[in-house]
Amino acid sequence: MATSSKLPFTINATGTTTGLFIFLHGLGDTGYGWSTMFEAIRKKHIKYVFPNAESMPVTLNFGMKMPSWFDIAALDMSGKEDEAGIKKAAESIRALIKKEQEAASVPSERVILGGFSMGGALALYTGLTHKEPLGGMVLLSSWLPLREKFSKNADGLSLASQKCPIFQGHGDSDQMVKTIFGSKTHELLAESRDDAGMEFKLYKGLGHSSSEEELHDVAAFIEKQLGSA
Known part of the structure; x- marks a missing residue:
């Protein structure tokens, strides 16, 4: 499986769980740091789940092993992508969503899925x-994988x-995943969906x-989709 055998970091609801927020860390990271950041903005009726990727050799980093959801060769919109790895990782996240839904008896419309990079x-x-x-998606400093296939x-x-x-x-100063990755993703999604449920925000100097x-x-955004209590 694409996820680590280590259990996800979690912030449990303090009462009955009526919503789920599942957030995926970036390359070389774990869910721990994100769990500590969301601790400060948590809502008591939501369970927050931060899974960990397994370590694997990453082509972008000269084959070094590190936590990674799939292999990545280059940060280039036209570069070759690890389609098999992306699909495998997606299935593992789907299994996690199902497991958390069943444990809390939460419908899919009360699940927000997100991630960084x-x-x-x-x-x-x-x-x-x-x-x-789903109840929503949160995409930070990110991009649309397999963009050409989705477009066609x-x-x-x-x-x-x-x-x-x-x-x-x-961030408008992101030199790793450049702003154009996010803006192009937003344009493609907005054109295809033709609705008002899309927001793309740039952060100056970030x-x-x-x-x-x-x-x-x-x-x-989470409060808007899942309520305040």
Whole structure:
């Protein structure tokens, strides 16, 4: 499986769980740091889940082993992609969604899936290919994987199959996953979905990381979709 055997970091609801927020970390990271950041903006009725990727050799980093959802060769919009790895990782995240839903008796419309960088790319692919409607997606400093296939509706991939609201955040000074990756993703999704449930926000001076302002906006998005209590 693409996910680590280590259990996800979690923030449990303090009462009855009525919503789920599942967030995927970026390349070389774990879910721990994100779990500590979301601790400060948590809502008591939501369970927050931060899974960990397995370590694997990553071509972009000269074959070094590190936590990674799939292999990545280059940060290039026209570069070769690890399609098999993306699909395998998506299935593991789907299994996690199902497991958490069943444990809390939460319907799919009360699940928000998100991620940062590579984690956001996997979250978007998983969400767009998920058969059940989700409550929302949060994509930070991220991009659309297998963009050409989605654009051409090849292999059954569709940009319009998932109708849930989507929040995208991106630093305007991101030199790792450049802003154009996020803006092009937003344009493609907005054109295909033709609805008002899309938000793309740039953060001035922010590099390849998150910020207090961005996390505040994410918290507002979560509250809008899953309520305040």
